[in-house]
Amino acid sequence: MNTVSSEFGSMVFDDAVMQARLPKETYKALRNTIKNGKHLDLSVATVVANAMKDWAVEKGATHFTHWFQPMTGVTAEKHDSFISPRDNGKVIMEFSGKELIQGEPDASSFPSGGLRATFEARGYTAWDATSYAFIKDNILCIPTVFCSYGGEALDQKTALLRSMEAINKQALRVLKLFGNEDVKSVKTTVGPEQEYFLVDKALYDQRKDLIYTGRTLFGARPPKGQELDDHYFGAIKPRVAEFMKELNTELWKLGILAKTEHNEVAPAQHELAPIFTTSNIAADHNQLTMEIMQKVAKKHDMVCLLHEKPFAGVNGSGKHNNWSISTDTGANLLEPGATPYENAQFLLFLAAVIKSVDEYQDLLRISVASAGNDHRLGANEAPPAIVSMFLGTDLSEILDAIVNDTAYDSKEKEIMRIGVHTLPKFPKDTTDRNRTSPFAFTGNKFEFRMLGSASSISCANTVLNTAVAETLKEFADYLEGRDDFEKALHDLIKDTIKAHKRIIFNGDGYDDKWVKEAESRGLLNLKTTPEALAHLLDEKNIRLFESHKVYSKAELTARYEVLNESYGKIINIEALTMLDMARKDILPAMSEFAKKLSKSALEKKEFVADVDLTYEKETVKKLGDMTKEAYKHVLKLEEDLSAAKDITSAPEYAMYCKDKILPDMAALRISVDSAEAISSKKDWPYPSYGELLFGVR
Incomplete structure (x- = not known):
């Protein structure tokens, strides 16, 4: 019987496998590449490739792929077999160092935002040696970055790796000021909690909206939703438990640190949380997690929905990004210390994050912007679209004491001075967790x-790393060479907190009063994706990314185009799906049900002359009015979609969708959902919300 410890990482070409299979010098050279980013010689890569191939073939692999993350939001792979022909008509299994290090997939059909013309098909993938190769579906997958012929990033991962280098460089400068000469590298770590829905596949297959868009575009509210909070942390249904069991097994084989599983607030909603790991590896693992969730769900006759708002009226799904900064010596730089210098170091890094979040609140909002997430942000299960920080009572009082030059505790007689006054050990959980805060400090992250x-x-x-790198650079520039380091440090922390205190808010983010208060503080309230994207190419943002070599202006402009285009296309697909459902299924169903009631009424009247027909008459009248209303909104939606055909600018089209198409869709939905609520279940063309949300037994 296999145990978790023996299965864990069994499909990963990890450090233990490399150490066992590679010659000592080759292993050392590869470790040097992974740890210090040194160039890997082709001769070394050839030895690694051969060992990797032998290991993969032993595991049943026949093909390899450069696994990458284009700007589509999902992963991509092109499979090549290991076979190489021989003169005798036979083949042998080969894999060269060149094939390991670099690939050349066709880049013509991937989003580029204008970085290359359609006919310029060449793109390159390059091995990210810091993320281990793995076997998935009998394919050796090599995590890679993806760039154009001219070297511009065409993927999500390149910029992330660049941002990790940027924060490493600037954090090391700051740490040296505190005498941390033994620290050789600094990495950001992430633990992304993943929320999702599970619905019965047979029901899913009957819903065009779920198939085409990932969310329900129509659906009357069921009698029961999440009002009783009885699903949250409740007993997991046997069918779901079997799914989770297999999911964990598949994730563990790939070295993914799946740790926590539970029912979420909404019916049919669940969550998986992993243990922290380095940011780029966490990004790889999260992409794999989403893919494997969907594969495993189908094996259990279910479908995993990852859309942010698949059902109206109940909680949507988010992904909580737990972010911290760690050194290669094992220190967490967001962990408050027990000595004055540790405290000062923590407070400086804390001040850096505060300043970064305040100055680049627009970029943080942009980094989560999507057509799907717009439906979720600001609802009662997600933070508002206004970016703010929650620090809790104790930490806020400490910062107030620094700003006001007062004692932190009434028992303390001494004024709070960084590096002189010993900060009391800061407990991790002295304050309740604020689930309404977009960016909350939770003890050491x-x-x-x-x-x-x-x-x-x-x-x-990428945004978090780069923004904090910029602030750490400013801090290092200010502190380096100061004669009175402690005074300069104290003044810097004090002035930074004072200047950026507006971003700190420990209250209820759902309260309408906060919207007004945030406005008075000068905070941005970018409610929708087009509104947020309008700030991406602000001069300060271009300067930030270019100065740290994370994005060039051309790369950033490309992403501006891709994100706007994606938003517009998603809304367009949803609108066309609504029209298809309404014209082909819903309007005919409404008309047919009214016809059935009318016919039934006539037959009853013929049978019993004075029979009461109030139900039939009123329902037919209501259905007639609702059909008229729905059809009116169908025509309006068609008209506005047609009018948009001449809009060639992606940002302009995205704004048009927000202002015109989405309101049309909302109006159409209201009339249709009202009709569903009074129609016969047998005559309605689609499974109901009640069936979808409670259909998995």
Whole structure:
């Protein structure tokens, strides 16, 4: 019988496998590449490739692929077999160092945002040696970055790796000021909690909206939703438990640190949380997690929905991005210390995050922007679209004491001075967890709660890493060479907190009063994706990414185009799906049910002359009015979609969809959902919300 410990990582070409299979010098050279980013010589790569191939073939693999993450939001792979022909008509299994290090997939059909013309098909993938190769579906998968012929990033991962280099460089400068000469590298770590829905596949197959868009575009509310909170942390249904069991097994084989599983708030909603790991590996693992969730669900006759808002009226799904900064010596730089210098170091890094979130609140909002997430942000299960930080009472009081030059505790007589006054040991959980906060400090990490469930975590962490790198650079520039380091440090932390305190909010993010208060503080309220994207190419944002070599202006402009285009296409697909459902299925069903009632009424009247026909008459009248209303909105939606055909600018089209198409869709939905609520279940063309949300037994 296999145990978890023996199965864990069994499909990963990890450090233990490399050490066992590679010559000592080859292993050392590869470790040097992984740890220090040194160039890997082709001769070394050839030895690694051969060992990797032998291991993969032993595991049943016949093909390899450069596994990458284009700007589609999902992963991509092109499979090549290991076979190589011989003169005798036979083949042998080969895999060269060149094939390991670099691939050349056709890049013509991937989004580029204008970085290359359609006919410029060449693109390159390059091995990310810091993320271990793995076997999936008998294919050796090599995690890679993806770039154009000219070297521009065409993927999500390249920028993330660049941002990790940026924060490493600047954090090391700051740490040296505190005497941390033994620290050789700094990495950001992430633990992304993944929320999702499970619905019965037979019901899913009957819903065009779920098939085409991932969310229900129509659906009357069921008698019961999440009002009783009885699903949250409740007993897991046997069928779901079997899914979770197999999911864990498949994830563990790939070295993914799946740790926690439970029912979420909404019926049919669940969550999986992993243990922290390095940001780029966490991004790889999260992409794999979403893919494997969907595969395993189908094996159990279910479908895993990763859309941010698959059902109206109940909670949507997010992805909580738990982010921290760690050193190669094992220190967490967001963990408060027990000595004055440790405290000062923590407070400086904390101040850096505060300043970064305040100055780049627009970029953080953009990093989570999508058509799906717009339906979720600001609802009663997700943070508002206004970016703010939650620090809790104790930490906020400490910062107040620093800003106001007062004692932190009434028992303390001494004024709070960084590096002189010993900060009391800061307990991790002295304050309740604020689930309404977009960016909450939770003891030794920040929980960025705004990400949508279907999104890659790469973009959000690229922004976080780069913004904090910029602030750490400013701090290092200010502190380096100071004669009185402690005074300069104290003044810097004090001035930073004072200047950026507006971003700290420990209250209820759902309260309408907060919207007004945030506005008075000068905070942005970017409610929709088009509104947020309008800030992506602001001069300060271009300067930020270019100065740290994370994005060039051309790469950033490309992403601006891709994100706007994606938003517009998604809304267009949803609108066309609504029209298809309404014209072909819903309007005919409404008319047919009214006809049946009318016919039934006539037959009853013929049988019993004075029979009461109030139900039939009133229902037919209501259905007639609703059919008229629905058809009116169908025509309006068609008209507005037609009018948009001449819009060639992606940002302009995205804004048009927000202002015109989405309101049309909302109006059409109201009339149709009202009709469903009074129609015969037998005559309605689609499974109901009640069936979908409670259909898995």
